[in-house]
Amino acid sequence: MQLPIGIAHEKSTVSSRVTVSIGIATLIPTLTMDKQALLQAADKALYAAKQSGRNRFCSA
Structure with missing residues (x-):
């Protein structure tokens, strides 16, 4: 589930x-x-x- 907050991450090389x-x-x-x-x-x-696309959760 993605929340539409959209906080800028200007220094990231992965996501804006x-x-x-x-x-x-x-x-x-x-x-x-x-x-x-x-x-x-x-x-x-x-x-x-992280490897499956970030911005998500995985359980073990």
Whole structure:
């Protein structure tokens, strides 16, 4: 969903307007789970959002 705010981003080499890309990750925690797993999943989803066109969200 795009909002028609249109904030100028004059110094960007990617877009003339400010965009938001978000990576979302959820999991059911366990006692032995490494906390980095959630952060890595969210990071991977963030880069997927950026690579698929920016200004969107992806979930892991």
